[in-house]
Amino acid sequence: MRSAALVAEQSYEGATAGGTAVLSLSLRDFRNYAELHLRLSGQPVVLTGPNGAGKTNILEALSFFSPGRGLRRARLSEVSRVSGQPARRCWVAHAELATAIGPVAIGTGLAEAVGDEELAERRIVRINGEPAASANGLAEYLDVVWLTPQMDRLFVEGLSTRRRFMDRLVYGLDGGHARQVAAFERAMRERNRLLKMGGADPAWLAALESQMAEHGVAVAAARREALGRIEAGMALATGPFPRARLAAQGVIEAWLADMPALAAEEKYRAVLAERRGIDREAGAATEGPHRSDMAVWHAEKDQPAALCSTGEQKALLIAITLANARLIRARRQMAPLMLLDEISAHLDARRRAALYEELLALGGQVWLTGTDDDLFTGLAGQAEFFTVADGVVTPRAAFS
Numbered sequence: 001m002r003s004a005a006l007v008a009e010q011s012y013e014g015a016t017a018g019g020t021a022v023l024s025l026s027l028r029d030f031r032n033y034a035e036l037h038l039r040l041s042g043q044p045v046v047l048t049g050p051n052g053a054g055k056t057n058i059l060e061a062l063s064f065f066s067p068g069r070g071l072r073r074a075r076l077s078e079v080s081r082v083s084g085q086p087a088r089r090c091w092v093a094h095a096e097l098a099t100a101i102g103p104v105a106i107g108t109g110l111a112e113a114v115g116d117e118e119l120a121e122r123r124i125v126r127i128n129g130e131p132a133a134s135a136n137g138l139a140e141y142l143d144v145v146w147l148t149p150q151m152d153r154l155f156v157e158g159l160s161t162r163r164r165f166m167d168r169l170v171y172g173l174d175g176g177h178a179r180q181v182a183a184f185e186r187a188m189r190e191r192n193r194l195l196k197m198g199g200a201d202p203a204w205l206a207a208l209e210s211q212m213a214e215h216g217v218a219v220a221a222a223r224r225e226a227l228g229r230i231e232a233g234m235a236l237a238t239g240p241f242p243r244a245r246l247a248a249q250g251v252i253e254a255w256l257a258d259m260p261a262l263a264a265e266e267k268y269r270a271v272l273a274e275r276r277g278i279d280r281e282a283g284a285a286t287e288g289p290h291r292s293d294m295a296v297w298h299a300e301k302d303q304p305a306a307l308c309s310t311g312e313q314k315a316l317l318i319a320i321t322l323a324n325a326r327l328i329r330a331r332r333q334m335a336p337l338m339l340l341d342e343i344s345a346h347l348d349a350r351r352r353a354a355l356y357e358e359l360l361a362l363g364g365q366v367w368l369t370g371t372d373d374d375l376f377t378g379l380a381g382q383a384e385f386f387t388v389a390d391g392v393v394t395p396r397a398a399f400s
Contacts, residue, residue, distance in 0.1 A: 019335030019364025020142040022062065024096040028109075029081040029089040031057035032391040041384060042098055044359065045367045046376050049388035055369040058393070059146065059339040061093045062367065064108050066144035067135045067171065067178045071339065073164075076110045076121040097142060100334050104128060104141050136178050143172040143328050143336035147321055147343055155305040155313050159293040166248065166294040167219075169320070170226040172328040172336055177222045184215035188285050191272075195280040209272040212288065213265040219289045220264075221256055223248035227294070233323040234299075239354045241319035242312065243299040250292030296320070314346055322358055335364025343368065344375040353378055 021042035027033045032054045047055045060079070063071040070079075080089045092109035104127065111122040125132040127141070145168075154162055170177045191208040194200035227246040234243045247253075251271075255264040271287055272279075279285050296305040298312060305316050321338075329335040338359065344352050356378040359366045368383075370376065376383070387394045 019329065019362065020100070020337055021098045021365040022095050022337065023098055025058070025061070026092075026094045027058075027061050028092045030061050030079060030091040030093060031081060033057065034081060034391075036391075036393060038386075038393060042365055044365060044379060044383035046379060046383050046385045047367065047369045047388050047393070048371065048373050048376070048385070050371060053388040054391045054393075055388045056148070056341050058388070059148075059341050059367055059369065062095075062337065062339055063144055063146055064093055064135075065095060065106055065138055065142060065337075067139060068168070071146045071148055071341075072150075076123055080110060099141055100332075101141075106138060106141065108135065108138075134182075136182065139171065139175060139178060143332070143334075144339065145172065145321060145325055145328070145336045146339035146341070147317060148341040151317060152310065152314055154317060155296055155308075159291075162294040163290075163292055166223055166227070166292075169230065169324050170222050172324060173226045173229065173331060174222045177219070177226075180215050180218045180222065184212055184219055184289065187211035187215065188288070188290065192279070192284055195276060196283065198280070205276065206269075206273065209269050212272060212285070213268040216268060216289045217252055217256070217261050217265045220248065220250060220252040220292065221261055223289075223292065223294075224253055224256055229327055230320060230323045233327055234319055237319070237323065239358070240351045241315050241322065241354065242301075244305070244316050244320055245297040245299050246320070247295045248292055249295050250289055251287050252289055253292060311346065315351065318343070318351075318355065322355075322362075325362055325364070329362060329364070335362040338362075338364060338366040340366060340368045342370055344370055345372070 021040070023040055023042060025036070025038045025040070027036040030036070036058075047058060049055055060070050060072055060074075064079075069075075076091075080091045082089050090110040090112055092107065094105070094107040097104045097106060106128075107124075107126040109124055111124045123135060125135050125138065127137060132138070151161075151165070154165055167177065167181060187208050191205060191212065194205060194208070227248055231244065231246045237243070252264055252268060255267060259267075268288070272285070275286060296316060297303060298305060298308050298316060301308070305313055308316065325336055325338060344355070347355065352375065360379075360382060368376065368379075376385070385396050387396050
């Protein structure tokens with residue numbers, strides 16, 4: 001009989017063959033889960049059950065193992081199992097990962113309130129038991145990519161949603177992008193604060209504007225490069241998902257098409273200095289990468305994605321996400337962790353089969369949810385299946 005250590009070692013080696021994989025997941029006081037403990041093999045994971053059972057909550061917990069606010073963009077206190085109560089429960093999510101550099105334990109959650117700061121929200125992150133300075137440190141160990149039903153309207157809703165999606169695409173291709181975005185936003189917030197107060201030292205404002213210019217141009221340049229690489233990757237792809245043309249649209253992005261980065265930085269510094277009065281009145285910086293958009297066209301039809309059918313928009317979104325995952329794998333030699341919520345429900349049989357084939361070829365761990373077992377027959381024997389009902393997760397045979 002094989003020893004437990006040998007079984008664990010072989011499971012680890014299998015999990016790391018294609019991408020970072022979650023080998024265990026534990027939740028406490030997260031959404032509808034008082035406690036949840038899952039042991040996994042590293043294979044794809046399929047969660048099925050009725051609406052409202054807690055399937056998406058598990059994906060949301062996994063999405064917090066990356067920088068940002070998770071796939072629902074919820075406030076930290078909203079994630080707690082009992083939210084809005086005086087005695088707030090502090091949720092915790094913990095995972096053991098198989099990665100290319102070895103086993104890694106990561107954890108995150110809502111920190112306990114200190115003193116009278118009952119309304120303060122602070123996220124804690126631990127990596128191998130040690131506190132991390134911020135959630136950006138998680139990106140060193142895994143990339144997390146997700147698609148949710150709410151994203152189906154990405155191309156027709158406000159540009160802020162597309163901009164966030166664009167930056168998440170860049171995170172997996174540029175390891176420093178999250179830090180550049182955070183540094184730009186910090187400098188911008190401080191400049192906004194000083195302008196609002198009035199009478200700020202011009203030298204202080206100039207220093208902040210220099211930081212905004214340096215980080216803002218880096219953000220815009222990374223977006224242009226990443227979208228260009230994703231578009232090129234889709235041009236080489238075959239299968240039933242459409243090709244897309246992509247562009248980062250914004251003032252700085254347009255400058256970078258005509259001038260080097262240093263010239264764009266100088267120009268942006270000058271614009272910020274000139275617009276201090278306008279920005280003071282507006283209460284915000286009125287020019288910069290925080291106002292950029294992501295433009296998407298259906299390449300074969302030469303048509304903006306917003307004018308395509310809902311089915312075509314969904315297919316474009318999947319095509320972009322798969323191309324991004326392929327590039328992440330090429331960059332890091334490890335496929336990302338993919339969280340796909342109800343993605344199969346609106347695909348025809350041909351595209352569903354093509355999607356599963358692509359996901360398995362990537363080699364990483366993918367988590368899929370759905371209400372209908374029949375949507376996942378193509379993954380029988382190649383994934384772990386769980387039933388979710390009222391916050392209880394039960395392993396089962398694929399189609400028993």
